[in-house]
Amino acid sequence: MSFRCYPQLQRVLVTLLLSTVLFGSCAPRREKPQPIEVPKEKTDTLRTEINKMFPGAVPFNEYTDSLLFFLYAVHRIKPEMILLGQSTCVDDVMNTKSPFNGRMIKGPFNFGGLGGLPFTGLTGLSAYAHHVPDSGTALLLVGPHIGYSMEGGWGMLKREGQAHSSTCCGALVAALTKLQKNSIYRQAPSEPDYQEQTLEQLALRHKGQILKSEVPLVTFTKIVNRQVEKAMSSLPEEEARFRYVITIIAVIINTDVGYPDYIWVERMSIYDLETEEYLRNMEK
Template structure:
């Protein structure tokens, strides 16, 4: 049955590997290729808050993971969070951020749903993204995410994907497309945060591993589709400045 699941996953994500394989490979890169001391590695994740996201063993090797992510995997900890993370890097160590969205797959290959531990029925994965997709599909009117202080992460997540509404709804598999869009959003935000806070890091290097996690039923292992692995040299990294709208040419030319 595992081969069947693997075939179903690789139909959509041909390069996906098991969480264990990805963990072993990239910890090996960090230790052997980059000569990083894993005992001094400060590890952070920008993954969805969903409890199902335990697809890799990074946290078993790298202690005390710092949580940057919230609903959908966006780095809701923001500038304050990345700055705290930067300050916590051990002397002589490196920083490592593992980020990306997740998506479920059923035993018969349907994306966007999964069977969770202890349950017989199917539920959404990523629940937050599938809720956003459901609201996008509302035919009763144009859905506009409105700020809600008791659900602000979901509101901001929905606002981040709404500019891509047509692209998502016209895709062959909208559940996959909204996940792809979110990967791009997380990628951009994580990179911006590192660039803005580059002078706060107690180290010279930041490693970034971006992926899409594919959740399967409890009896199978989950998969990770790696999209990018980067080493950022903080000394040569161009700093990103926060620019007030008042300083932009567009505003000056109003």
Template sequence: MLLEKEIGALQEGGVPIERLVQAAYPNAATGESVTQKYLGFLADEYKSDLTKMLFATSLCSDDINVSTDFRKVLSRPFSMGGLGGFPFSGFTGMVAFAHHIPDDGDAFIFYGPHIGITDSGELGRMIRPGQSKLSNSCGALMLALERMQQTEEVYVPHVVDYDYQQMLLENTLMPFKHEIVNAEDPKKEITEKAYFKIHKQINRLVRMSKQEFACNRIFLLGGIIINTSPGYHDYVDIRSFTVYNVSDLEAINPTSILNSKAFKEL
């Protein structure tokens, strides 16, 4: 975690946005470079035909989340995510995705939450295109955090049909309330916990749907998107890169691509 005095030093020095992002997320890279690196790796190392790869996302429905060039390379993205990036399409959505994969193609799912960063390095806030004032990013996660932090009474989210996704998101994160509100940076911490839950849910849904996939492989790429001001690249902090071999239907164990020798030498 970046100390306050370190952030202050960066802010006062007029440091480029890349250094501010990497002070909080040292392994983050631009969305463009992530797209080129990871899809290029699948094409070269796995001989995956990108024209036959069906792309799905589990990202927040926020309009700001066009942070990679995946959509330019992989057409017809299947959207699984809702508020916060949680895969609200659920089991039915994963099965539908499994049924839509082109013949002899592969499945590719990109998932995770997002967080804004200001030009001065503050996390959880950003300037959006066409606006001059700061706003929250991710709005749904920052709203959940604000409710967790209220001191007047103990907040208990109740799922209602007119705000289903937000309430379910808050219910999902509520077990981490103590860790989140007492963290050095609660905005970053609630984003970390959101990634943890999204990652678990995506992998669970893939396992639940494994017999529905006619393809041989399912590639999963998970990370945290860092939204910046207009004029800068957005960044992605990759956390997981795995492949499921669908042919092993009895024990469909994901193999980490990040730990492979070929990827480390890329």
């Protein structure tokens, strides 16, 4: 049997083919990055280096898998009943490599500005509390990030689509550079660079501790971590319609494209608002 016998069918097929070529190729699409094969020795080296500065850090993806499995298996908390609220840096890498992408959980609701400091204030926390599903779960991921590049070490990162490395967290690196040059002065942060100046003032308050440390950027990142935690501790729960509050105080360690990101969890708790009990409260 030949298509020549079916001129109408032939026309339909040609039209379909042309539409795919013309419109399909014009449509803007984000190319899915090809997975990069990283030799096991290199990922082992990465894990060792990260754990020297952040003992107990684990691949972020594995942590997320275990967390969601544990929440459902032990507490029957379904992913679709969770709203992720994150006070993490505005850096795009926080989203492009986020292990929460493609999960059933809702969100994220973003609190974080530069460095992960929450600049949304009490209004942001209140708005978030009102968005959590009824009888659901508020999952707060709180913390700054730091890059670790196999070539550039701490504070650097090779990003998707770039041949060179860039700083990560750029905002913290910039504040630290100014601190090392003694060019931060005590003053109230102001526009047009309010968020960066807030980080600079924080660095200045801990100048001695940061500059005396082995890796100043790691020390500064951990200081920012505590500051973010403090600012995020006032989630309004009085009129909450949700049941659980899960808080993860952590540092996210971003690595070169193709390598797994890591998470160093300093504290993690699950609080049941109904029974007013901690179901889990872990501290490093």
